[in-house]
Amino acid sequence: MPAERELRGPARVVLAVGVSIAFAAGVLALFSQDLGSALSQFFLEPFSNRYFLGNYLADAVPLMIAGLGVLIAFRSKNFNLGGEGQLYASALAAGVLALRLPAGTDPLALWFWAALAGALTGAAIGALSGLLKAFWRVSEMISSFLVSAIIINVSDFFITGPLQDPASNFQTTRQIAPQFLLPRILAPSKLDISIGLALALILVFMVVARRTRIGFELKICGENEEFARYCGIPVAAYQVAAMAISGGLYGLAGALLVVGPQGRVMRGFSTGLGWSAISVALLAQGSEAGVVPAALFIAFLGTGSDHVMIGSGVPSEIISILQAVAMLFITARALPRLRRRRS
Amino acid sequence: MSDTATVLVDILKYTIVAATPLLFASIGGLFSELAGMLNIALEGLMGIGAFFGMAAAGLTGNIFIGVLAAIASSVAGSLLMGAVTIKFKANLFIAGLAINLLAGGITTVLSQWWYHTKAVVAFALPSPLPAFPAALARIPFVGPILFSHSALTVSAWLWAVGAAFIIRNSRHGIRIQATGMNAQAVSALGYSPDRARMAALVWSGIGSGLGGFALGLSISAFVPNIVSGRGWIALVAIYLGRKKPLWIAASCLLFAFAESLSNYIQGFSSIPPLLVLALPYAVTLVSLIAAGNKK
Numbered sequence: 001m002p003a004e005r006e007l008r009g010p011a012r013v014v015l016a017v018g019v020s021i022a023f024a025a026g027v028l029a030l031f032s033q034d035l036g037s038a039l040s041q042f043f044l045e046p047f048s049n050r051y052f053l054g055n056y057l058a059d060a061v062p063l064m065i066a067g068l069g070v071l072i073a074f075r076s077k078n079f080n081l082g083g084e085g086q087l088y089a090s091a092l093a094a095g096v097l098a099l100r101l102p103a104g105t106d107p108l109a110l111w112f113w114a115a116l117a118g119a120l121t122g123a124a125i126g127a128l129s130g131l132l133k134a135f136w137r138v139s140e141m142i143s144s145f146l147v148s149a150i151i152i153n154v155s156d157f158f159i160t161g162p163l164q165d166p167a168s169n170f171q172t173t174r175q176i177a178p179q180f181l182l183p184r185i186l187a188p189s190k191l192d193i194s195i196g197l198a199l200a201l202i203l204v205f206m207v208v209a210r211r212t213r214i215g216f217e218l219k220i221c222g223e224n225e226e227f228a229r230y231c232g233i234p235v236a237a238y239q240v241a242a243m244a245i246s247g248g249l250y251g252l253a254g255a256l257l258v259v260g261p262q263g264r265v266m267r268g269f270s271t272g273l274g275w276s277a278i279s280v281a282l283l284a285q286g287s288e289a290g291v292v293p294a295a296l297f298i299a300f301l302g303t304g305s306d307h308v309m310i311g312s313g314v315p316s317e318i319i320s321i322l323q324a325v326a327m328l329f330i331t332a333r334a335l336p337r338l339r340r341r342r343s
Numbered sequence: 344m345s346d347t348a349t350v351l352v353d354i355l356k357y358t359i360v361a362a363t364p365l366l367f368a369s370i371g372g373l374f375s376e377l378a379g380m381l382n383i384a385l386e387g388l389m390g391i392g393a394f395f396g397m398a399a400a401g402l403t404g405n406i407f408i409g410v411l412a413a414i415a416s417s418v419a420g421s422l423l424m425g426a427v428t429i430k431f432k433a434n435l436f437i438a439g440l441a442i443n444l445l446a447g448g449i450t451t452v453l454s455q456w457w458y459h460t461k462a463v464v465a466f467a468l469p470s471p472l473p474a475f476p477a478a479l480a481r482i483p484f485v486g487p488i489l490f491s492h493s494a495l496t497v498s499a500w501l502w503a504v505g506a507a508f509i510i511r512n513s514r515h516g517i518r519i520q521a522t523g524m525n526a527q528a529v530s531a532l533g534y535s536p537d538r539a540r541m542a543a544l545v546w547s548g549i550g551s552g553l554g555g556f557a558l559g560l561s562i563s564a565f566v567p568n569i570v571s572g573r574g575w576i577a578l579v580a581i582y583l584g585r586k587k588p589l590w591i592a593a594s595c596l597l598f599a600f601a602e603s604l605s606n607y608i609q610g611f612s613s614i615p616p617l618l619v620l621a622l623p624y625a626v627t628l629v630s631l632i633a634a635g636n637k638k
Contacts, residue, residue, distance in 0.1 A: 027452075079436055081440075132635065136636065137635050137636045138631055138632055138634075138635040139381065139582075141381075141436065142383075142575060142631060143628065143631060143632075145572075145575050146572075146575060146579070146624050146627055146628040146631065147628060149572050149575075149621070149624040150624045150625055150628065153617050153618065153624070154617070154618065154621055157615050157617035157618050161617075275444060282437060315451060315461065317447070317451040317452050317461075319448070320445065320447050320448030320451075321444075321448035321449060321452065322448075323441075323444055323448075324441040324442070324444040324445035325441075327437055327440060327441035328427050328433065328438060328441045330437075331427070331433040331437040331438060331441070332427060332431035332432065332433045333432040333433065334430075334432040335431065
């Protein structure tokens with residue numbers, strides 16, 4: 001009899017969600033003066049009116065898109081840890097484009113080009129780490145992290161230097177003209193139509209994964225690389241593609257934030273989103289459809305943390321702790337038995 | 344001394360200072376690497392060590408207690424990682440990411456709670472113990488570069504020499520290496536690969552804790568994101584050094600030189616500082632590629 005119980009996917013999700021919520025309550029009990037109001041700020045306030053609800057859903061949109069990308073990369077056993085930089089640089093590329101296009105441009109065309117610019121920027125950065133892995137056997141985790149660190153500094157330079165809005169006291173680019181921002185739904189919240197695109201993308205990736213050869217071969221690459229090579233699947237190409245897709249979706253998420261809720265690129269644009277998308281992909285447990293509830297859950301932890309910071313002064317960085325707890329539980333594959341029975 | 348010589352002395356002296364955290368962490372990470380585990384949590388463990396080490400040193404006014412607290416807290420983090428990956432069969436990389444996130448969260452939240460700021464917390468500490476007599480430091484040129492350093496900086500080099508010895512000559516070190524090469528064989532000989540892995544993680548916890556504390560001590564302060572990628576740079580040093588302590592130390596010196604140079608250029612040139620800040624990462628990335636095996 002094995003000394004441990006196997007933990008299946010659904011059990012892990014329930015455990016991760018349950019424990020991180022319990023942890024949230026525990027952290028609030030530790031740091032807040034008035035636990036009752038802190039709990040209600042964390043758990044209830046985000047749903048209490050149209051404005052908060054819309055903002056909460058808006059926070060889930062980039063997580064859905066970027067989380068989907070991380071999920072695809074995971075499936076082929078590629079870990080993209082450069083999301084922060086990919087999102088930031090892509091947002092900047094999309095932002096520059098939106099600021100440079102003439103005021104008479106058709107908004108639809110602008111959104112298309114901005115989204116494309118963001119996706120391509122992110123894809124190129126991601127693909128670089130894929131190429132390094134495929135042809136130089138360089139760990140994609142370390143290279144994507146380092147590339148991201150370089151890019152963050154370079155983007156900071158552009159935002160605070162050549163692209164700085166001279167009229168602003170903040171370190172930010174100029175504001176994008178209002179007619180170029182995505183139409184809002186649930187006004188006055190910042191939720192816009194990009195949520196539809198996020199859901200459509202998830203659907204497309206689901207179909208590609210299940211119905212096409214590409215989707216199938218990508219999965220084989222992740223399950224057994226040797227076998228995939230033996231079958232004649234171009235593993236190197238899939239490594240590059242997986243990293244490019246993951247980077248591209250980070251980039252798309254960044255671009256949509258610029259022409260949507262943010263309307264400009266501020267210094268430190270991506271803070272934390274790159275890592276949160278990884279939590280989303282883990283919670284989704286390899287299922288594209290699972291990305292939606294996973295993104296809603298991680299966005300809920302983030303929104304709740306923001307609400308207690310404003311309401312009770314609890315630092316919003318508790319979100320990192322909650323996410324870490326969720327990650328640790330989602331990745332645990334076994335529960336050791338407390339007492340070992342007959343061996 | 345001419346101006347150029349002064350500048351050179353400064354850059355080289357700071358290279359040794361900047362190498363200290365890298366050397367501690369990468370030699371610690373070498374143990375887990377040899378046991379077959381790429382420990383991406385070095386970054387977070389260094390942050391934990393920096394925070395708790397500085398907090399304890401600030402509270403007691405005693406640097407030695409700071410060292411102990413840094414080691415204890417960072418080892419606690421590595422034990423958590425070990426428990427999750429070995430006992431609960433979690434994915435090593437995801438557990439490592441979780442530790443990094445946890446470290447960032449806990450240190451920032453506690454900094455807010457204890458010091459009421461998420462920015463710089465400065466500590467007034469007794470000046471660090473010098474490792475060499477003051478007379479040596481007065482030797483022109485080599486004196487300030489080599490002999491002006493604290494006992495902690497010198498212990499980073501002793502740590503590297505000690506680790507090299509343990510890895511090559513002790514039964515403990517050889518078991519850790521064997522676990523990385525062939526865990527089944529280790530198991531067949533009646534030793535536990537899991538115990539070797541756990542021990543290797545503890546070593547990397549000790550190294551990261553010391554590295555983080557050295558970082559805090561060098562600026563007499565704690566700032567969230569104080570580590571800013573050095574844990575990853577330390578990982579690359581392990582690869583660039585081909586898992587050999589001596590070459591790892593040389594790699595750390597190279598990366599530290601890039602850092603020292605970038606600090607100098609920021610103050611004295613017209614190149615925008617934010618671009619210069621990217622230099623150490625760029626040097627590290629190029630080294631990582633150089634250390635890769637082209638197919």
